[in-house]
Amino acid sequence: MIPAIGLIVGILLGLILHPTVPLWLQPYLPIAVVAALDAVFGALRSVLDGIFNDRIFVISFLSNVVVAAVIVFLGDQLGVGSQMSTGVVVVLSMRIFANVAAIRRHLLKA
Amino acid sequence: MAGQSKHRPAKSGRIARLRLRRSLRPHLSRTQVLLTAIFVLLGFATTAAISGTSANAILSNARQSDLVAVLDDLAGREARLQAEATRLENARQTLLGGNEYQAVTEAKRRANALAQLAGTQKLAGSGIQVTISRNLTATTLLDAIQELRDSGATGIEISDKDLAVRVVANTWFADTETGVSVSGTELHLPIFIRVIGDSSVLAPALRIPGGLVDTVQAGGGKVVITELPDVEINATVPLQMP
Numbered sequence: 001m002i003p004a005i006g007l008i009v010g011i012l013l014g015l016i017l018h019p020t021v022p023l024w025l026q027p028y029l030p031i032a033v034v035a036a037l038d039a040v041f042g043a044l045r046s047v048l049d050g051i052f053n054d055r056i057f058v059i060s061f062l063s064n065v066v067v068a069a070v071i072v073f074l075g076d077q078l079g080v081g082s083q084m085s086t087g088v089v090v091v092l093s094m095r096i097f098a099n100v101a102a103i104r105r106h107l108l109k110a
Numbered sequence: 111m112a113g114q115s116k117h118r119p120a121k122s123g124r125i126a127r128l129r130l131r132r133s134l135r136p137h138l139s140r141t142q143v144l145l146t147a148i149f150v151l152l153g154f155a156t157t158a159a160i161s162g163t164s165a166n167a168i169l170s171n172a173r174q175s176d177l178v179a180v181l182d183d184l185a186g187r188e189a190r191l192q193a194e195a196t197r198l199e200n201a202r203q204t205l206l207g208g209n210e211y212q213a214v215t216e217a218k219r220r221a222n223a224l225a226q227l228a229g230t231q232k233l234a235g236s237g238i239q240v241t242i243s244r245n246l247t248a249t250t251l252l253d254a255i256q257e258l259r260d261s262g263a264t265g266i267e268i269s270d271k272d273l274a275v276r277v278v279a280n281t282w283f284a285d286t287e288t289g290v291s292v293s294g295t296e297l298h299l300p301i302f303i304r305v306i307g308d309s310s311v312l313a314p315a316l317r318i319p320g321g322l323v324d325t326v327q328a329g330g331g332k333v334v335i336t337e338l339p340d341v342e343i344n345a346t347v348p349l350q351m352p
Contacts, residue, residue, distance in 0.1 A: 001134045006146035010153020019158045029159045036152050047133050048126040054141040061148060106126035 027076065028069040031085055035068035036061060038092045041099040048106040068092070226264055229278035229347040233265040237306040237341040238313055240322070245331030246301060248283035248290050254303070254322035255281075261315040263307040267343040270297040274345035309337040 021029055039061040046052040068088050075084025104110065204212045225231035240254075251268075255277055258266055266277035275281070275292040284291040289298040305312055313335050316322040323333045 002138075002142050003145040003149040004134075006149035007153045010150035010155075011157050012153075013150070014154045014157025019154070021158050029155060033152070033156050033159050036155070040152065048129055050125075050129055052133070054145065058144060058148065107130070 027081065027085070028072055031068045031072050031088055032065045034089055034092045034096075035064040038095050038099070039064045041096050041103070045099045045102045045106075048103060227279070228349075229265070229276040229345075230349045232346060233306050233343040235264070235306040235341060236309060236339050237263075237265075237304065237337075238309045239336050239338055239341060240303040240305070240316065241300055241334040241336075242303070242322075242326060243300040243332045243334075245326050245329040246290060246299060248285045250322060250325045251290055251292075251301075252283050253325070254316060255283075257315045257318070257321060258303075258305050258307070258312060261307065261311045263305045263312060265306040265343045267304045267345045268292050268297065269302050269304070269345070270300070273297060276343065276345040276347050278347055304341050304343055306341050306343060313337060 039057065042060065043052060043057045046057075071088055072081060072085045075081045078084075201216055204216060222231070226233060255266060268275050268277060270289065273295055275295045275297070277292070281293050286296050289296065289301060291297070316333070316335060318324070323335070326333050
């Protein structure tokens with residue numbers, strides 16, 4: 001419950017403060033957000049599975065974000081940055097879909 | 111979302127919902143604080159990413175060549191506006207000077223420019239002549255005229271062997287069986303377009319991919335563009351009294 005409120009607080013903070021993303025971070029932030037969403041949905045699924053572990057969640061959250069950013073950075077250096085970010089987004093969204101499907105099966109039995 | 115020690119998947123939806131409800135129960139612990147911090151960060155990053163992309167998404171996704179084109183376009187527009195501003199400023203200074211002769215000259219110059227635009231005056235100057243022998247539709251012709259206007263054409267005349275029509279602001283085009291109709295005058299192929307303006311700008315404008323030359327030749331027609339030092343536009347539009 002408190003983390004959910006935290007999410008809303010974060011969104012409100014973002015809306016109120018209107019942060020300008022530093023230029024060097026701009027290509028990586030959207031990818032990092034998608035990676036973080038993947039970790040969050042994975043966590044929600046494991047809560048329903050009864051195997052949620054906060055340590056695993058924190059580590060997977062951070063590593064997801066870092067790995068996604070590093071992959072895109074590497075792609076940028078190799079000159080295939082946009083293709084790489086497309087690839088990362090595709091893979092992460094597939095995982096998000098799979099996790100959401102599992103959550104749906106749990107809660108709705110459908 | 112407290113850590114659960116029982117490692118077994120939910121057998122039924124009821125158990126899953128129970129687990130969800132239990133994890134939603136507010137209680138303060140180190141884990142909750144950590145998770146809350148992470149979620150605040152996530153929310154903040156999400157909104158930052160969203161507001162960051164909406165502002166200049168078009169430019170940041172554009173290729174380098176597109177950006178160069180946009181920059182060129184802006185530089186060109188700025189130069190044109192600067193020149194316009196200087197000219198108007200000069201005209202203002204002259205008029206403020208109160209010299210009647212200069213005021214008359216300025217008024218004549220303006221009347222002359224307007225006559226060119228309205229097509230009530232014959233024109234002569236350097237420019238290009240375009241000959242189209244086959245496969246010309248009204249749409250293609252309209253596109254070509256727009257392209258010529260964008261390239262700074264001061265006067266445009268469309269003609270065939272016998273008839274000539276001056277192109278002005280309210281000129282219209284329609285397809286006919288043997289050619290095109292320009293403001294009601296039926297012209298038969300081959301059709302000549304005489305344009306006064308900077309030929310080094312006008313000619314490339316018609317040769318751009320998807321432009322007049324491209325479209326006509328794709329349909330098996332032929333376009334000849336000749337740059338001439340002396341183009342005469344004799345067709346005029348009768349002056350209508352308001």
